[in-house]
Amino acid sequence: MTALSVQGLNVVLGGRLVLQDVDLKLEAGDFMGLIGPNGAGKTTLLRSALGLVRRSSGTIEVAGAPISKMRQRVGYVPQRHEFAWDFPINVADAVLSGRVRRVGWVRRAGVADYRAVNEAMARVGMTALRDRPVGQLSGGQRQRVLVARALALRPSVLLLDEPFTGLDMPTQELLTDLFTELSQEGQAVLMTTHDLAAAMHTCGTLCLVNRTVIATGTPDALRDAELWRAAFGIRPGSPLLAALGVN
C-alpha cells in the first residue's frame, strides 16, 4: 500500500521557490533517507507531508487519501530542539500529547489512547521512565520520547527530522535498529539525515534532494558521483565521494 505520495509539489516561502516539482512515493515498509545539503528543502518537504505548509501546487496523499483528511495518520519526530523540554510534564504525558491530533483538545483521553501510549513507550524502551519529568532526560532519552510520541498516533507514515543529531554511537545504533525493525513490520519511514554514510548503510532507499528530487533509488543504484555532485554541489574528487564509496 502506498503510505505517502507526493506529486508535482511546489512550495514558495518568503517569495522563493523552495520546492519545485517534487515527486516522492513511499510504500508500506519503505525506509527512505531524505538527503540533501542545508537549505535543500528537506524539512519543508516533511512539513508539507504534515499538511503544515501552504502548497503553490501539487498533491499529497497519505494512505490513498488527501493530506487534509489524513493529518492524524502522519507521525512526526521534529528536531529535538523544537520540543519544549522545560515544560513541566512527565514522559507518559509527553507521549500522550502526540495523540492530540486524534483526541482533540476537548475530548478526554480514553482507554485506546492510554493503550497506544503504553505500547509506544514500551517500543522505545521508556516504560521504566514514564513518570520522569522530560526536562531531566538525556538527549538520547528525549529522542526516544519524541519517537514514542509519534508512534502513539499509530501513523501510516513516520517522518523523522535529523533524529541522530547530537547523539552518541550506542544511541544512534539503538534508534537505527528501532527504525529498521519498524520498517520491517510494515511501517513507512521517511528520515532526513546529514549522516550520509549511515543512510547508505541503513536505508533501503535514498532520495537526493536539492529544491527538487535529483535521484531516488537504492544506495547501490546511487553510486554515480554525478548525482551526489548535483545534489551537494561538491567538487569532483571530493573525499566525501570516496568516503561514500561512489565514483
Ligand SMILES: Nc1ncnc2c1ncn2[C@@H]1O[C@H](COP(=O)(O)OP(=O)(O)OP(=O)(O)O)[C@@H](O)[C@H]1O
Ligand atoms: N518560513 C520560512 N520563510 C521563508 N523561507 C523559509 C522558511 N522556512 C524555510 N525557508 C527557506 O527554505 C529553504 C529550505 O529550508 P529547509 O529548512 O526546508 O531546508 P533543509 O533541507 O531542511 O535544511 P537543513 O539541512 O539546514 O535543516 C531555506 O532556504 C530556508 O531558508
